[in-house]
Amino acid sequence: MTAAHSQVNLPETTSESGSPSLAFLLMGFALGATIGSLVLLLMAPTVLAAVAHEQAKLYWFLSRSAGIVSYVLLTSVTGTGILLSTKYARRWPGTQLALELHRFLSLLALLLVSIHVFALLGDRWANYTLAQLITPFAAMQYRPFWVGIGQVAFYMFVILFGSFWLRRWIGSQTWRRLHYFSYACWLLATLHGIMTGSDLSVLVPLYEIAAGLVTLGALLRLVEFFLRRVRNMTAYQMSVEREA
Amino acid sequence: MEKEQRPERIANRPDRIERAKSVRKRLIDTAGTKALLTLSASAALVGSMLAISISEYRSDTAASAQDHATPQTVIPREPVFSRALVRVPTEAPPSPALPYIDLAQLPPPPTVEIVVETAPVLVPSLASPVLDAAPPVAPPSFTQQGPAAPATAAPPAQSDPALQNQPRVVLRPNQVQKPAARTRSSR
Numbered sequence: 001m002t003a004a005h006s007q008v009n010l011p012e013t014t015s016e017s018g019s020p021s022l023a024f025l026l027m028g029f030a031l032g033a034t035i036g037s038l039v040l041l042l043m044a045p046t047v048l049a050a051v052a053h054e055q056a057k058l059y060w061f062l063s064r065s066a067g068i069v070s071y072v073l074l075t076s077v078t079g080t081g082i083l084l085s086t087k088y089a090r091r092w093p094g095t096q097l098a099l100e101l102h103r104f105l106s107l108l109a110l111l112l113v114s115i116h117v118f119a120l121l122g123d124r125w126a127n128y129t130l131a132q133l134i135t136p137f138a139a140m141q142y143r144p145f146w147v148g149i150g151q152v153a154f155y156m157f158v159i160l161f162g163s164f165w166l167r168r169w170i171g172s173q174t175w176r177r178l179h180y181f182s183y184a185c186w187l188l189a190t191l192h193g194i195m196t197g198s199d200l201s202v203l204v205p206l207y208e209i210a211a212g213l214v215t216l217g218a219l220l221r222l223v224e225f226f227l228r229r230v231r232n233m234t235a236y237q238m239s240v241e242r243e244a
Numbered sequence: 245m246e247k248e249q250r251p252e253r254i255a256n257r258p259d260r261i262e263r264a265k266s267v268r269k270r271l272i273d274t275a276g277t278k279a280l281l282t283l284s285a286s287a288a289l290v291g292s293m294l295a296i297s298i299s300e301y302r303s304d305t306a307a308s309a310q311d312h313a314t315p316q317t318v319i320p321r322e323p324v325f326s327r328a329l330v331r332v333p334t335e336a337p338p339s340p341a342l343p344y345i346d347l348a349q350l351p352p353p354p355t356v357e358i359v360v361e362t363a364p365v366l367v368p369s370l371a372s373p374v375l376d377a378a379p380p381v382a383p384p385s386f387t388q389q390g391p392a393a394p395a396t397a398a399p400p401a402q403s404d405p406a407l408q409n410q411p412r413v414v415l416r417p418n419q420v421q422k423p424a425a426r427t428r429s430s431r
Contacts, residue, residue: 057300065292069285096267100274101281108285199296 059122064198066119068206070112071193074157075210077105078186081179082217086224106161113154143196150192156185186214 080102083089089098120128132139136155137148160182167175194200194207 057297061293061296061300064296065289068292069288072288073285097274097277101277104274104278104281108281112285112289 057123057125059119060125063116063119063123066112066116067193067197068199068203070109070116071189071210072206073105073109073112074186074189075214077102077109078182078214079217080105081182082214082221086217086221088220103164106157110157110161113157117151117154146192146195149188150196153185153188153192156181156188160185183214183218 080089080098084095084098084102089095093101117133120126120133121130126141128139128141132141133151136151137144139147160179163170163175163178170178190207190211193203197203
């Protein structure tokens with residue numbers, strides 16, 4: 001046998017750069033779509049019952065889980081914001097990366113909070129209307145005050161998120177003053193979760209950890225603020241003495 | 245700007261270019277971090293939904309098993325998002341306002357003898373000597389114990405000792421028994 005015959009001609013699975021070829025990708029996609037369609041057909045009655053039944057709980061579960069995940073993301077957004085404002089982000093993970101993470105986490109949090117709010121439209125047990133979900137303190141079905149607190153926190157978050165894009169027009173100082181309300185936004189969201197959440201018995205550790213982290217971060221921010229003021233005043237006095 | 249500072253600016257340019265490249269690289273790296281964060285958030289969403297649905301299913305199953313075991317009065321809660329049912333104890337505490345009465349200890353109710361007297365029926369005489377000769381026949385009187393001897397004007401004597409001292413109601417023809425007067429307690 002010659003060397004040419006001994007060679008086994010395998011199809012090219014990788015291109016020169018090392019990524020899988022288009023044929024294999026398409027094959028994988030087709031296989032996944034086939035399996036997914038079969039599973040969906042088998043589960044169709046269950047899925048329909050979960051979605052279209054008179055007492056379907058799917059939307060309620062979706063709202064609860066989206067609320068929990070959005071709270072975790074909101075806490076992360078607040079934490080990265082504190083890291084940026086205290087300049088600790090320079091050490092880790094870096095100012096640019098921290099800023100990118102802060103913006104992306106806030107976008108994810110906003111998306112999940114929207115799911116948390118508007119998934120309730122599909123729940124026939126609570127029977128919220130769109131007007132009740134949009135208007136603060138208008139939902140009388142369950143603890144209207146604390147639900148309204150959550151709605152106010154949502155609108156504050158929307159304003160804080162949009163303020164980044166409007167910074168050019170509102171100015172840096174106004175933007176900074178507006179961003180001080182982020183602490184109030186986080187606090188209102190925490191109170192909303194504690195007073196209206198159905199999973200409070202399970203989520204107490206989460207609230208404790210989040211409250212501890214944000215409180216610690218806020219204290220560090222305060223300490224860093226006062227230290228900077230003292231440093232600036234000392235430098236100013238030294239410069240005045242040098243000139244004298 | 246002085247001339248001796250210009251070479252420094254030119255010399256710093258490669259450093260600035262390198263710094264810009266490293267920032268760009270870091271931004272590209274953040275794309276992977278962003279994808280990871282998105283996947284993590286989606287996985288957390290799906291996982292928490294599963295956990296919530298499993299816990300709700302378990303609580304509903306336990307509640308239905310308890311219902312089958314002992315019948316209970318279920319009072320739905322006020323609008324609360326936890327859809328678990330409120331359980332109340334099956335044995336209600338005795339009400340102090342109403343005393344408990346043991347029916348077995350009560351005396352037997354009194355028996356009442358009802359005597360119905362009817363007027364003798366006069367059979368019209370026909371043109372028959374046999375029928376004319378027959379005396380008028382009085383219908384028999386019926387007492388509570390059943391039809392006895394032909395009735396007379398007076399009700400039969402109470403032979404049963406158990407019926408002595410018991411109240412007797414005598415109904416005569418053309419006599420309407422007035423109903424007992426209604427009192428507050430009889431309502």
